[in-house]
Amino acid sequence: MLARRGNRCQWCGARGPPRGWAILHVHHIERNPDDVEEDDPKNLAVTCRGCHNWFHHRPMITDAPVPLTHADMQVLLPNDVLLLNVLDEIGPAPFRDVFVRMKVLLSEPAVRERLWVLMGLDRMVAGRDEQLVDQDAKSGAWGFPGDVETSARGYVPDDRALAFQRAEDELVRRALDRGCSREHVASVFDVSRRNTFHKQYRAAAYAFPLDEFSRGGRPVERDEEMSATVREEEDIPDGDLEPVETWGGEPDETNSDVSDLLNGD
Structure with a gap:
């Protein structure tokens, strides 16, 4: 088997002797x-x-x-099971408390991404009707839906920059769902290709009600309360937003690009 597989791990690609130093094993895929x-x-x-x-x-x-x-497991990773167990043990809990228990295995951005995936799993997996994880819109705590008082899903934050971020995430998700290439979407929104994954997962998680907005970009109805804790959970400094997350260009130019994506052009 070592000779057949070129003396290298079939998963991570590490090479064993004579061209590398990895210790290689022959693994039984199934017992009996x-x-x-x-x-x-x-x-x-x-x-x-x-x-x-x-x-x-x-x-x-x-x-x-x-x-x-x-x-579900076609979308989830083994570490997601550990993350669910952490939420079961301490949730609802602030992100920092969750991250402390996962930081040996995952970076901070990776933990955020996996939480978004878990929260939006019902919108990613056909046949799943129930939301798996939720975030409290006012406290920012992560937990199971039955333990969260005010769901962040469908919630329109009063903070303008955060609302724009949520809207842009939803536009990215819709464009990708329509079959637009990830490279094209990244170019239009002036973000990296990797960042389109973050925006797609975040959009699935928060289900921002984009259709309730007028062309002017303000919601028809909005909740005037927006906890500063949520801003902290999103790592957004007061009065600022990461450059890659904001809408760029003049409104007409940006809306034209986005319309092209949503129309499949």
Whole structure:
């Protein structure tokens, strides 16, 4: 098997001797498989020691504190199961409290992204009707929907910069859903390709009610209360917003570009 796989891990690509220093193992994909012998090459894979250890200790779908389906796991990562367990243990909790328990495994931006994915999972996975995770719009705490007092989903923040960010996220999500290339979307909104993933996940999570806005960009109805805690949770300084997250250019020019995307041009 080592010779067949070129003496390298099939997952992370680490090379073993003679061209590298990784310690390689032969991993059984399944124990007692139904269709082949356990030691059949079809049931074997080459892994480095680190990946092999992860496969045997990674969280499984049954370890989650809430019901998950195999369709969910096509979107979720094993670390998401750990994140759900953290929320089950301490939630609803501020982001910082959640991050402290995950920082050994994930960076701060990665934890934020996975929370958005968990919150918007019902909008990403066909057949999932219930929201898995929610954020409180006023306290910023993350937890399960039944434990959150005021859902951030569909909530229109009074903070203008944050509202623009939510609206732009939703426009990015709609453009991608219509089949626009990620590169095109990144170019129109003047963000990196990686940032389009963040905006897409965040849009799925918060379900910003874009259709309630007029062309002028203000909501038909809005809640006058917007907790400063939410701004802190989003890491948005007072009176400022990260340059990549704001709308750029003159309104007519920007709206024209966005219209092209939404119309599929």
